[in-house]
Amino acid sequence: MSSFDYFRIRLSTVRAFEELPFDIYLQLDGKIITYLRMGESLTDTKITHLHNKDTGESFFVHNQHKQIYRDYVKSSMNSDKISNDEKAVILRESSIAILEDLFETPDVARALEEAKPIITDLLSFMDNAPESIGNLISLTGHDFYTYNHSFDVSIYSLGLGQVLGMDKVTLEELGQSSLFHDIGKRNVPLEILCKKGALSEDEWFEMRQHPAYGLKILNAHENISDAVKAACYEHHESWTGGGYPQDISGHEIHPFGRIVALTDTYDAMTTQRSYNTPLKPTEALNMMKDKISGRFDPDMLNAMYSILFKMEKDQAS
Numbered sequence: 001m002s003s004f005d006y007f008r009i010r011l012s013t014v015r016a017f018e019e020l021p022f023d024i025y026l027q028l029d030g031k032i033i034t035y036l037r038m039g040e041s042l043t044d045t046k047i048t049h050l051h052n053k054d055t056g057e058s059f060f061v062h063n064q065h066k067q068i069y070r071d072y073v074k075s076s077m078n079s080d081k082i083s084n085d086e087k088a089v090i091l092r093e094s095s096i097a098i099l100e101d102l103f104e105t106p107d108v109a110r111a112l113e114e115a116k117p118i119i120t121d122l123l124s125f126m127d128n129a130p131e132s133i134g135n136l137i138s139l140t141g142h143d144f145y146t147y148n149h150s151f152d153v154s155i156y157s158l159g160l161g162q163v164l165g166m167d168k169v170t171l172e173e174l175g176q177s178s179l180f181h182d183i184g185k186r187n188v189p190l191e192i193l194c195k196k197g198a199l200s201e202d203e204w205f206e207m208r209q210h211p212a213y214g215l216k217i218l219n220a221h222e223n224i225s226d227a228v229k230a231a232c233y234e235h236h237e238s239w240t241g242g243g244y245p246q247d248i249s250g251h252e253i254h255p256f257g258r259i260v261a262l263t264d265t266y267d268a269m270t271t272q273r274s275y276n277t278p279l280k281p282t283e284a285l286n287m288m289k290d291k292i293s294g295r296f297d298p299d300m301l302n303a304m305y306s307i308l309f310k311m312e313k314d315q316a317s
C-alpha cells in the first residue's frame with residue numbers, strides 16, 4: 001500500500017480516553033506503521049510520549065475510513081461537552097490536515113470539490129454562535145505555511161462576506177476561492193517562494209506571475225466558476241489602480257478579488273514568519289487604512305474593522 005492510500009490527520013482532533021472508530025497510522029522513515037487500532041484509545045502515556053517526541057504531526061488514517069473520520073470530527077463539533085475554543089481547534093486542525101493533501105494534488109477540480117465540506121463546516125460553526133468567528137480568528141497567524149495562510153484567509157473572507165450580507169451559496173464559493181487564491185504559486189520556483197529577505201527584480205517579476213499561473217491552472221479544468229478564477233487572478237489588483245496583472249481598479253475588480261486582496265494582506269501582516277515581527281490587529285488595520293488604503297475597497301476595509309472590533313469587544317466581555 002502506498003502513502004496515497006492514506007490521508008493526514010492531526011492528533012489534536014482525536015478525543016482522548018474514547019474508543020477510536022478508525023485505525024491511526026504513523027509515518028516513520030518513509031514507512032506507514034500502525035499507531036492505534038480501532039477500539040483502542042488515546043491515553044495519557046501516549047499523549048505525553050508524543051509531546052516529548054515531537055513527531056512532526058504526521059499521522060494518517062486510511063482512505064477507506066475517510067467518512068468515519070469526518071463523522072467523528074462532526075460529532076465533536078456537535079458535542080456539548082466540548083467548548084467552543086476546543087471546537088475551533090478541532091475544526092482548524094482537521095481542515096488544515098486535509099488542505100495539506102489537497103494543495104499537493106494536481107487535480108485542482110477534485111481539490112476544489114473536496115474543499116467544499118471544509119467551508120460548509122466553517123460556515124455552520126460560524127452560524128452556531130456569535131463568538132465563533134472570534135474563536136477561529138484567535139487561532140490564526142501562528143505560522144505561514146501556504147495551507148495555514150490560505151485557511152486563515154478563508155476565515156477572514158467568510159467573516160467579511162457575512163458582514164457584507166452575502167448569501168450562503170455565495171459564501172461557500174467565496175470560501176473555496178479564498179482557499180485556492182494562491183494556487184498559481186505552485187508554478188513559482190521554491191527558492192523564490194521561500195527566500196528569506198528581499199527578492200531581486202527578476203525574482204519579483206517571477207513572483208508576480210502567480211495570478212496568471214493560477215488562472216491557467218484553473219482554466220485547464222472544467223466547471224470552475226468565474227468567481228473562483230477572479231479571486232485567483234485579481235487578488236493583487238488595487239482599488240485605485242496600479243496593481244497587477246491587469247491594472248484594473250474599483251468595481252472593475254470582482255468582489256472576491258477585492259475581498260481576498262484585503263484578507264490576504266491582513267493575514268500576511270499579522271502572521272509570524274521567520275523574517276518578520278507580526279503586527280497587532282489594530283496596527284495592521286491602521287497601516288492598511290493610512291499607508292496603503294488605495295489598495296482596498298473602503299467599504300470592505302470598514303467592514304473588516306467592524307469584525308475585528310466586535311471580536312475585541314466579545315473577548316473583553
Ligand SMILES: [Fe+2]
Pocket residue numbers: 181182210235236
Ligand atoms: Fe497572491
